[in-house]
Amino acid sequence: MTHPWHTLTADETLERLSSGREGLSSDEAARRLSEQGANQLEEFYKPSKLRVFLRQFENYLIIVLIFAAAVSWMAGETTNAYAILGIIFFISLIGFFQEYRAERAMEALREMVAPEANVLRSGRMTRIPVRDLVPGDVVYIEAGDKVPADGRVIEETSLQVVESSLTGESVPEDKSRAALAEETPLADRTDMVYMGTTVVYGNGRAAVTATGMDTELGRISGLVQRRPEEPPIKIKFQRLAKQLAVVVLAACAIIFAVEVNRGAPVLDTLIIAAALAVAAIPTALPFITTITLAYGTQIMAGKNAIIRRLPAVETLGSTTVICTDKTGTLTRGEMMVRRIWTGRVVEVTGTGYDPDGSFLLAGEEAVPEKDGSWDERIEGRKGVDPGEDRHLYALLAAGALCNNSRLEEGPDGWRVIGDPTEGALIVAASKAGVLEYVEGWYFDEAVEFPFDSEMRRMTTVHRSPDRLTVSMKGAPETVLAFSGRIMKDGSEEPLGPEDRLRASEAADEMASRGLRVLALAGKEMAPGEPLDREAVELDLTFLGLVGMIDPRREEAKEAIAVCRTAGIRPVMITGDHKLTASAIGRELGILNEGGRVLEGTELEEMTAIELDDVIEEVSIFSRTTAEQKVRIVEALRRKGHVVAMTGDGVNDGPALRTADIGIAMGKTGTEVSKEASDMVIADDNFATIVAAVEEGRRIYSNIRKASSYLLSCNFAEVMTIFIGVMLGLPVPLIALQILWINIVTDEFPAIGLAVEPAHSDLMKDEPRDPAEPILTRGLFLYTLGISTVIFIGTLGLYANALRGGVTIEEARTTVFASLVIFEMYNAYNSRSLQTSFFKMDPRTNGKLILGLAASLEGLLVAIYHPFMQRLFETAPLGGESWAAIIVTASAVVLAAEIFKRMELAEKRSTAR
Structure with a gap:
């Protein structure tokens, strides 16, 4: 039974809590924290480890692999079936670890912007994480704060709180110190403040009466929990996986029909279909995406840009307008x-x-x-x-x-x-x-x-x-x-x-x-x-x-120039006087020749149509209100812009939510602005926002490069098997060899591509259209062209080996080795889809070089280790065979140089 704190006076409350107006001592607070636990709510939607693992099997590509295992089992190839199932488990395990690590990394990032509270400890005001509050603490709250715990008001100055999260009523509630009758309902307890509610006016002090799950919000916390949003890029990959699954099953059906029509035994045909299904699955794609996002968000955090919602990472690369405050963002914030x-x-x-x-x-x-x-x-x-x-x-x-x-x-x-x-x-x-x-x-x-x-x-x-x-x-x-x-x-x-x-x-x-x-x-x-x-x-x-x-930040002027080069328009929205804003805007390069400055009073008189007519010309908005900030963001979005909006006050919350990316200030930002944001800038610096945009572009670019690389490998494998069989040749690869290529020799270089550093001219491109697919038309043609070169070279080596009278094991080993060497060339080449192979510095991505070394080692182990030879049905290759493979595979470098020039002539791409 909760104590009726609202019936006590302020002094009686402090006495009951064994506290005082100067708060608790640090030692007493630490003791209570160890006894009562942290002031935080349980996460009802946090998935268990088992749920994360089982989620790996929801992928359409995994389903196709299970189909291939079933086919192999029916065909009597039990070793293949067990191996495929084992690799499915291995893929799922890797996916589980990557997703679990990514979630832990995101939790760590969220901890970096964990809410803080102003609290009196031994009579001195200090700022501590909200989770460290205990009953008996005396907290100071003011406009813009989220109330950190349930508390009894002991001092107030025009204090008003919105308690819609508890009562559903959005009208601010005036708070007072007067004790109330015991039967007073929760919504009318004007002498109490409750965790999760928002201070919108005035300030005051409250004695903490309940924390964590003992608060009123804790009792209904399931109502305020929100499932994490999936990044759009993951949704795009799920769509791509579904499309690939359909194509794979269709190709398997065609092969099955053709071979049975030719009189081939049904079981042999099923084995071919299983091999084709396995070849088409880019098994590394899902967790390469997760690695790239997780690694990228950690890099951003190191640069003071802390991602609160993962979809913001992708959206950053599409940003066309940054609406920024002046004080503390473009300037030092030291008035x-x-x-x-x-x-x-x-x-x-x-x-x-x-x-x-x-x-x-x-x-x-x-x-x-x-x-x-x-x-x-x-x-x-x-x-x-x-x-x-x-x-x-x-x-x-x-x-x-x-x-x-x-x-x-x-x-x-x-x-x-x-x-x-x-x-x-x-x-x-x-x-x-x-x-x-x-x-x-x-x-x-x-x-x-x-x-x-x-x-x-x-x-x-x-x-x-x-x-x-x-x-x-x-x-x-x-x-x-x-x-x-x-x-x-x-x-x-x-x-x-x-x-x-x-x-x-x-x-x-x-x-x-x-x-x-x-x-x-x-x-x-x-x-x-x-x-x-x-x-x-x-x-x-x-x-x-x-x-x-407020002295301007020296780095802000350079960051604004970078924005201009990158096709991003900076817009200043400030409460300052028009002349002050203009002077700063001209100094920083925001207000150029032909740019307009619009005051809030002028904006107020404009209709939405009139605002739309001038919005592209306005570089500075001065003397603006919270409602006007929302109107500005909405007008820019109506013009097709992807808008990033900065804010620090409670009045900035609506605009932060309206923008495509809401960016809160970490130092001066209120808890309301941080809660409304997608990203928090820890140093309140405009240059950090621009660095985050660049990192967003790098992340998306690397995902596209890794996708192109992996899909070109799988397309080549599929075409090698499909065309080879259609030409009447024996199946060029068995299912286990394909799985080894996809899981071991492809994945390590893909991880290297996922962490490719940003290229120097990444911020010279126009922002990416957020609606464009992962594989644009140009990138799809490039990927298809590379895979065609790989499959022609590989199939040629296979046919030549068969004509030379070697065993089927040695001929398949030639195909096996050819695909891996082709893909190693392709991986290094995929570091940039525009820069020449010969102009890339290997020292700038050591992880990729290690990945290529691991890929080569995986290939040699599969060919020369006796146990692996029996398992993968491989045979040792001689020096002449290796020479032919290495020379033939180098053709992909020449082809890529041609395709890159064609892509450059067509359109510059952000996938550098």
């Missing part, structure tokens, strides 16, 4: 106040978040020394109007008060905990010595109206011994709209039209320099005045402007 306007321009010096810097007015120090109280410091300055100092103090104090960030010094230097923009205001206040004065004078925050992208402002009310102080920060036009007065040289005056114009012009001038501009306002209220939003924000005093700069 610094560079300029202040209070009617006069004050320049601010310093680096990063280090609170060491100067305030310069016309080159002279604009703030008093830090010793003593602010008033003492002002009065002690000679030759300076005290009003100027008081004005600057009021502006910096408002920035420090209207703020949820904090500045701390760590082992690697100063850092900001919280929003970078708010952090810049804190650092500026600290540089002037205002922060310490504010923290010592104001007691606590009475009310907070958090920043909202729609309202574009944030307002706080703080208590001091004898008054209430209101502080507002936001977009200049928004703050000016709420201001009725203006501060000039320390005194307040009515805010007239000329003042508004001067402030607007100053904001535009700052923005044109690439600065992000915020306005600040405030006022004082008597302790007993009402604290509703309308009263608090009425008739504020405009204090001035701050201009911040």
